[in-house]
Amino acid sequence: xxxxxxxPLLSYLPADTIAxxxxxxxxxxxxxxxxxGRKRSIKGQVASIDExxxxxxxxxxxxxxxxxxxxxxxxxxxxxxxxTIDGMKIFYACTDKMDPVTSYVESxxxxxxxxxxxxxxxxxxxxxxxxxxxxxxxxxxxxxxRFSGNASAGYEANGHLxxxxxxxxxxSDKFYINGGAFYRHADNYKEGGxxxxxxxxxxxxxxFANLGTRxxxxxxxxxxxxxxxxxxxxxxxxxxxxxxxxxxxxxLSYKRxxxxxVLNSWETKVYYxxxxxxxxxxTRPDVEIHMDMPGKSWTxxxxxxxxxxxxxxxxxxxxxxxxxxxxxxxxxxxGGAAPMYMLTWPDVGTLNTGVALSDALSLPHxxxxxxxxxxxxxxxKLNSEEGYHALRVFFPGMKDSYYQTIGRxxxxxxxAINHYTFNIGAGWGSRAPTVTEAYGYYxxxxxxxxxxxxxxxxxxxxxxxxxxxxxxxxxxSFTLNLDANAFFFYNYIIGQFENRLSAMTxxxxxxxxxxxxxxxxxxxxxxxxxxxxxxxxxWYGKAxxxxxxxxxxxxxxxxxxxxxxxxxxxxxxxxxxxxxxVKGNSRQVDYAPKYGxxxxxxxxxxxxxxxxxxxxxxxxxxxxxxxxxxxxxxxxTYSDWCNIxxxxxxxxxxxxxxx
Amino acid sequence: xxxxxxxxxxxxxxxxxxKIVRLIVGLFMFVATFGLVxxxxxxxxxxxxxxxxxxxxxxxxxxxxxxxxxxxxFLQTVKIxxxxxxxxxxxxxxxxxxxxxxxxxxxxxxxxxxxxxxxGNYVKNYEIxxxxxxxxxxxxxxxxxxxxxxxxxxxxxxxxxxxxxxxxYLMDSSENGSWTISYDISVLGSxxxxxxxxxxxxxxxxxxxxxKSFKIGSDTYYLSLVNPIDFATGTNEISAYISKKNTPAxxxxxxxxETFTVEIDPRMPDMGNxxxxxxxxxxxxPDGSYKGIINLTMTGLWRIHLTVKDANGNVVGGGDDxxxxxxxxxxxxxx
Numbered sequence: 001x002x003x004x005x006x007x008p009l010l011s012y013l014p015a016d017t018i019a020x021x022x023x024x025x026x027x028x029x030x031x032x033x034x035x036x037g038r039k040r041s042i043k044g045q046v047a048s049i050d051e052x053x054x055x056x057x058x059x060x061x062x063x064x065x066x067x068x069x070x071x072x073x074x075x076x077x078x079x080x081x082x083x084t085i086d087g088m089k090i091f092y093a094c095t096d097k098m099d100p101v102t103s104y105v106e107s108x109x110x111x112x113x114x115x116x117x118x119x120x121x122x123x124x125x126x127x128x129x130x131x132x133x134x135x136x137x138x139x140x141x142x143x144x145x146r147f148s149g150n151a152s153a154g155y156e157a158n159g160h161l162x163x164x165x166x167x168x169x170x171x172s173d174k175f176y177i178n179g180g181a182f183y184r185h186a187d188n189y190k191e192g193g194x195x196x197x198x199x200x201x202x203x204x205x206x207x208f209a210n211l212g213t214r215x216x217x218x219x220x221x222x223x224x225x226x227x228x229x230x231x232x233x234x235x236x237x238x239x240x241x242x243x244x245x246x247x248x249x250x251x252l253s254y255k256r257x258x259x260x261x262v263l264n265s266w267e268t269k270v271y272y273x274x275x276x277x278x279x280x281x282x283t284r285p286d287v288e289i290h291m292d293m294p295g296k297s298w299t300x301x302x303x304x305x306x307x308x309x310x311x312x313x314x315x316x317x318x319x320x321x322x323x324x325x326x327x328x329x330x331x332x333x334x335g336g337a338a339p340m341y342m343l344t345w346p347d348v349g350t351l352n353t354g355v356a357l358s359d360a361l362s363l364p365h366x367x368x369x370x371x372x373x374x375x376x377x378x379x380x381k382l383n384s385e386e387g388y389h390a391l392r393v394f395f396p397g398m399k400d401s402y403y404q405t406i407g408r409x410x411x412x413x414x415x416a417i418n419h420y421t422f423n424i425g426a427g428w429g430s431r432a433p434t435v436t437e438a439y440g441y442y443x444x445x446x447x448x449x450x451x452x453x454x455x456x457x458x459x460x461x462x463x464x465x466x467x468x469x470x471x472x473x474x475x476x477s478f479t480l481n482l483d484a485n486a487f488f489f490y491n492y493i494i495g496q497f498e499n500r501l502s503a504m505t506x507x508x509x510x511x512x513x514x515x516x517x518x519x520x521x522x523x524x525x526x527x528x529x530x531x532x533x534x535x536x537x538x539w540y541g542k543a544x545x546x547x548x549x550x551x552x553x554x555x556x557x558x559x560x561x562x563x564x565x566x567x568x569x570x571x572x573x574x575x576x577x578x579x580x581x582v583k584g585n586s587r588q589v590d591y592a593p594k595y596g597x598x599x600x601x602x603x604x605x606x607x608x609x610x611x612x613x614x615x616x617x618x619x620x621x622x623x624x625x626x627x628x629x630x631x632x633x634x635x636x637t638y639s640d641w642c643n644i645x646x647x648x649x650x651x652x653x654x655x656x657x658x659x
Numbered sequence: 660x661x662x663x664x665x666x667x668x669x670x671x672x673x674x675x676x677x678k679i680v681r682l683i684v685g686l687f688m689f690v691a692t693f694g695l696v697x698x699x700x701x702x703x704x705x706x707x708x709x710x711x712x713x714x715x716x717x718x719x720x721x722x723x724x725x726x727x728x729x730x731x732x733f734l735q736t737v738k739i740x741x742x743x744x745x746x747x748x749x750x751x752x753x754x755x756x757x758x759x760x761x762x763x764x765x766x767x768x769x770x771x772x773x774x775x776x777x778x779g780n781y782v783k784n785y786e787i788x789x790x791x792x793x794x795x796x797x798x799x800x801x802x803x804x805x806x807x808x809x810x811x812x813x814x815x816x817x818x819x820x821x822x823x824x825x826x827x828y829l830m831d832s833s834e835n836g837s838w839t840i841s842y843d844i845s846v847l848g849s850x851x852x853x854x855x856x857x858x859x860x861x862x863x864x865x866x867x868x869x870x871k872s873f874k875i876g877s878d879t880y881y882l883s884l885v886n887p888i889d890f891a892t893g894t895n896e897i898s899a900y901i902s903k904k905n906t907p908a909x910x911x912x913x914x915x916x917e918t919f920t921v922e923i924d925p926r927m928p929d930m931g932n933x934x935x936x937x938x939x940x941x942x943x944x945p946d947g948s949y950k951g952i953i954n955l956t957m958t959g960l961w962r963i964h965l966t967v968k969d970a971n972g973n974v975v976g977g978g979d980d981x982x983x984x985x986x987x988x989x990x991x992x993x994x
Contacts, residue, residue, distance in 0.1 A: 289929065332959070334929030338866050338993045340959025342892065389893025393935060393954040396894070442956070502934040504956070 026117065028055040030110040030138070042579065042609045044624050046154035046163045046654045048184070049102050049110070049135075056115045057483070058131060058524065060560055064641040065235040066159065066189055067202040068103035068245075072639065074117060074485060074524050075546050075559045076130025079434050079493070080461075085135045086224065087124040087269060087305070088251055089322045089352075093277040093297035094242075095344045095436065095443050098235060102135065104228045104247035104275065106182040106206035108150075108165045111138040118465045118485060119427035120372045120410040123318035123356040124303050127406065127431035129463045129487065137224055139210045140169035140178040145618065150180070154654030158647050159189030159200065163654070167208075179209035188234070191645035192634030199234030199241055199284070218257040225250050237641035238446050240293065243280035249273040261310070268304040288506045295328035295345065314360040321353040325383070326435050330442075344443055346387020348435045352378040354406075366416040375407040378432050382439060390441060391456065394501075394513070398456045404432040406460060412467075421471040430462035437493050437514045444505040445495070446642055447557075448512075448596020451503045452495050455514045463489045477532035484525040492520035492550070494595070509596075518551045522559070541566040547590065557595040561638055562586040575614070579626075581607040588638045600643060603635035618659075625653040720847060721780045726818035730772060730781055733821055737770055742858050743840065747851030750776055751785075753844055762838075763861040765869030766827040766883040766900070771811065772820060773846050781820040785846040787811040791911050792826050793855070796836040805829045806870075806881045806902030807911035809947075827870055827883035827900065831862040866960045866993035873967055873976030873988055879904040880915055880976065882965065885948070887992040890955060897923065897953040899941055901967075914947045917969060922978070924964040925953055926985060955994065963990045 028039040030052050039055045041047035050069040054061055061069040062077060073081045083090070083101050090101045116122055117131045125132035140148070147170055154163035167180020185203040188196050205228075212222040226249040233242040253269035279293040301322025308315045328345035354376025361369040381401040382388040388400045410427030433455070436443060440454035467485035495512035503510050526544035533539055543564045548556030565583035572578060584604035591597045609626035632649040640646060721727065738760030745753045756770040769790075773782040790811070795802045811824035832838055838860050843852040863869065869884040885898040903915040921941040926932040933956070941951035955961055964986040967976030977988025 332930070334959075337929050337960050338958070340927065340929065340957050342957035386892050389891065390956060393894055393937070393956060396937075501936055502932075504930055504933045506931045 026056050026058070026115045027112050028052050029112050030107050042607075042611075042624070042626065043154070043652065044152070044611070044622060044654060045107050045150070045656050046152050046165065047107060049105060049107060049113075052107065052110075052113055053102060053133070056113065057526070058117045059115065060639050062558065062639045062641060063637075063644065063646075064098065064237040065202070065233065065644070066186060066200045066647075067204070067230065067233050068099055070097055070100045071102060071133060072558065073115065073131035073133070074487065075522050075548060075556075076487075077558065079437065080127070080130040080431065082121055082125030082128035082132035083135070084122065084124050084132070085226075085249060086137045086251065087122070087134065087303055087320075088249070088271040088273065089124065089299050089301050089320075089324065090247075090249065090273050090275070091297045091299055091324050091326060093275040093295040093326070093328070094245075094279070095293070095295055095328045095440065096238060096240070096279070096445075098233075098238070098242055098279070099245050099275070099277050101275075102133070103230065103245065104249065105135055105226060106165070106184075106204070106208070106228065108167055108180050108182045109135075109137060109206065109208045109226055111136045118410065118425070118467060118487075119408045119429040119463070120358075120370070120412065120425070121374070121408065123305060123316055123358065123374070124320050126352060126354060126374065126376050127434075128408070129429055129431055129461070129465075129489075137208075137210060138178070139212065139222065139224075140171050140176050142171060142176055142212065142214060142220075143173050144169070144171035144176065146171060148618075149659045150656065152654060152656035154652065156186075156650055156652040158650035159186045161186040161189075161652075173214065175211075175213045177209065177211040180207070182206040189650075190648045192629060192632045192648035194632070194648060197236050197645060199236045202230060202233040204228070204230040204233075218259070220255040220257070222253045222255065223251065237644045239284070239444075240279045240281045240291070241283060242278065244276065244278040246277075247273060247275045262308045264307040264309060266304070266306045268302065270300075270302040272298075272300040274298045290333045292331045292333075293328065293344070295326070297324065297326050299324040312362045314362070316356075316358045318356040319354075320356070322351075324350045324352075326350075327384075342390060342441060343384050343387035344441045345435055346391065346439055346441065347383035348439055349381045349383055350378060350435070351380075352376055368414040369411070370414075371409075371411045373407070373409040375405070378404045378406065380404075380435075380438070387439070387441065391439060391454070394453055395456055402438070402456065404460060406430045406432050410465070419472060419474045421469075421473075423467075423469040423471075425465070425467045427465045428462065429465070430460045432460055433458040433493055433514065440514075442504040442511075444508055445512075448495075449507070449509040450495065450512045450596065451505050451508045451510070453498070453501070453511060453513045458493060458514060459491045459516050461489060461491045461493045461516065463487045479530045481528045482526075483528075484523070486521065486523040489520040489522070490518070491516035492518075494520075494550070494556075520548070520550045520556060522546065522548045522556065536571040538569045539567070540569070548592075550594075554594045555590045555592040555597075557592040557597040558639060559590065559592075560585070561588040561590065561600070575612055577611045579607075579609045581609070583607070585637060591638070598643065600636060600638040600640075603633060603637070605633050605635065606630040620656075620658045622656045623653075624655075625651075627651050720775070720782050720784065722783050722818050722820050726820065727781055730818055730821045733770075733817060734772065740769075740858075742856045743769070743842075743853060745844075745851060745853050746776070747844065747846055748849045750849060751782065751846045751851075752776055753846075753851070761861055762826070762828060762858060764828050764831045764863050765867075766825060766885050768886070769824050769826060770814075771822045771824070773844075781818075782846055783819040785822075785844060787822060787824065787842055787844050789852075790824055790826065790840070790842040792828065792838055792840045792858075793909060794830065794836045794838050798835060801908075803829075803908035804905065804911045806883055806900065807913070808900070809913050825883075825885075825900075827881065827902070828860045829870065829881070831860045832858075833862075864993070866991055868989070868991040871965070871988055871990060875969075875975050880967075881912065882921070882967070882976075882988075882990070884963075884990045884992070887990070887994075890953070890961075890992060890994050892955055892957055892994070895953050895955060897941060897951050897963075899949045900947070901949060918943045919949070919970070919975070920968045921949055921951070922966040922968070923951060923953060924966075924985065925955065925961045926964060927957075927959060928962050929960055932983060932985065958994045960991060960993045963992060965989055 041051045060072040092099045121128040121132035122134045149168040151166040165182040169178035188200045208226045228247045230245040251271035255267040275297040277295040303320035305318045326345045327347045329343045332340040356374035358372040408429030412425030414423045438454045443452045469483045472480045496515040498513045501511035524546045528542040531539045546560045548559035563585045567581035570578045587602040588600040591599045611624045614621045628650040636643045737756040740755045743755030752774045773785045806827040808825040814823045839855040871882045881902045883900045901915045902912040935954040935956045939952035941949035965988045966978030977986035
């Protein structure tokens, strides 16, 4: 059925020509290696996943502590963003969003992180209205250096953050294996001015292995294993911490390469992952009522991706299927009385299957046309009787299973004329409500102090996206880029006041139930410039502004205020790269009191960094040092949950050795 | 722990167990044979079927095999109360059951069956009357009764052979006082019963208060909450009886003649008096009970605050809005 729907659409497209098209895809490189002209964290490989992700355009991060930040793409958070690990679906296990799935990998696991902004998602993504992140695993591959290794260590003075990582690889033409381990530990950090932020500590271990074997010239089998465990993670913005957040991530894939005029490759991957997340309030003082809140997420699935090219077409066809189960419950222990128990995620099983197609057409006169489409069907079942009966109190007519169809189509066109590159795109896409939005049960949100109840009667949310980008590069040393996109939502899902319900959490303001609002709009704009003033001096500047409005034209919450960044890079004595960076936000004028948001003040901070790399044959040694928040300014950003303060002055040093 | 003891559903029948097993085997054979016969001959009468010890079809005092099986299955879910069991004229055994084989403070369902001593067959026509629990209060040297369901009658959707009544005990047995119980029974012309048998009424675990009273003038009324132990997270039917204290107090308290409504406001005292939506007040049903809907959003202690109104809508019990705005008249249910 889906094929019938998609293929005719394709045949309308004109046929002839060349070029590759990358505007919609942004990428940050995680490991050392060939990084020229590509984005990478100033802290190098020891940077946290969150710091790497923060380098991407269109991305902000919501912080609830110093660990496990939540990526926000085009001012849309987890609900509207797809995150996959090498195409594998994985879902977080904490009802309070303490564990975005990006927290279950480490820098050492990854080659790069790619972002498809907006609706033109990677083939496996679903529900990606804001964008889709794919965390690309680091596989050494066949025919690389026979033996290689990396080791890195880092220290940050503020919070005594220590990072140690090491990995090793073996590669031949028939077999490869690479694996390693990573350890991070931090104590409480200090905010600007020197006050310690309680419950901001964490520690984490991660181990991974990737291996591949070539059965014959064109037949490859690859496997992945990642174990990740964070423990004693503090969340100063929340009422609870985490004693354990643990993930197992595995996959096995078969890839066939073709020497064929049309077919290029066909990869089929099966995967399984599970996450256990245990919250903990036993170390907090003045706990009103002690609670146990564990959450679990299991996902298994497969995808099969065929790549083909013919003439001007570069086509990818993907089929994917996954089953995810989410379970979370809460037991509260009032002193002396009977414990109180409820399911906060009623053991929801989601079976989702979809087909995706993309075609990049290379047209004459430096034109590119790209087209992506996906249609998916989803079944959900509440496996817990008890949870189902509890929700039925609020929705007497509800069923214990639901079915949804979701899809997206997007097209973009790029043309280069003289010193300009133009890009325009448009798309439509829909997403099903998340398990929290549909079936969440008394989930306390510290952002607005409301208890949230899911709504099984929610309609799918959909959005139309338009985007445009103009790149002006009058000379090789100067580039000016103007980027804008707008999302027009229908049935936008957000928590709505329900005054007739009584709050469960002690101290909560009231109850909100997720609902569809008729329409909403999010617009993102940015202007950036890069100027290589002298061979050893370059300047970068960026300013961005976004607006979010609900159906009543009131501001949506968690929309970035005007933000700016500017940096000067000096290369001294040929080897020492230094950077002075200024960045900040204006006052958040457009905050959303209606949704419980409070205003965030303006801030400006200054960062310094220096990096020295020494290479001898194939070995390299990188030394990095820097200061963040040089003037020890006390500030928080609009995306700091409950306005918890950011780190004060932080001096860091790290070293990476590659052999 | 106490909860487990109270509501253990495993039922062990005492002396009659062997008979029952034989009965069930017999029933099975009977049903099978009956099916075959009716298939072949379309003649469902006068086929004499001999099953060792039991001859159901010949016994006009009992019931069909299917009904006997229904009664048997039901009895698997309850336990015998030895104190209430008796024999009549050496011909009939009378068995009484409660959910746990014991009594506890508040509302207790009581079930009765009568079997023939000779065959073990159930008897369908018998009458139980004058169930009279009596508490003797040691210190005050006085006795009083307690709310009792008026009629012992057939249960809905279950055979006539199984009969149901209820007793709601005002207090548990203690050094302050002890309970006895009496009832009369007449089975196919034979009369019998028990007279002032000592029984023990257990206290309820902490967090369970299923019987409360209110006064209108000098009259005392009792609110007996029916089996709240069956409550589960979600939407539940809530049912209760309102009884009026009799004069003399030694006469069992029968259902109040007045029509009331009972508004309910379930709260969780341990969760800042969290409440649930869409609860429906209890209103009087044709059978004299009061029924409503209660929504419970989680397990734990629920304090169900009550406001009792008379037929004219005047508040007659509870509804006194303490400093937290809640009624001082309440049931406690812990699930």
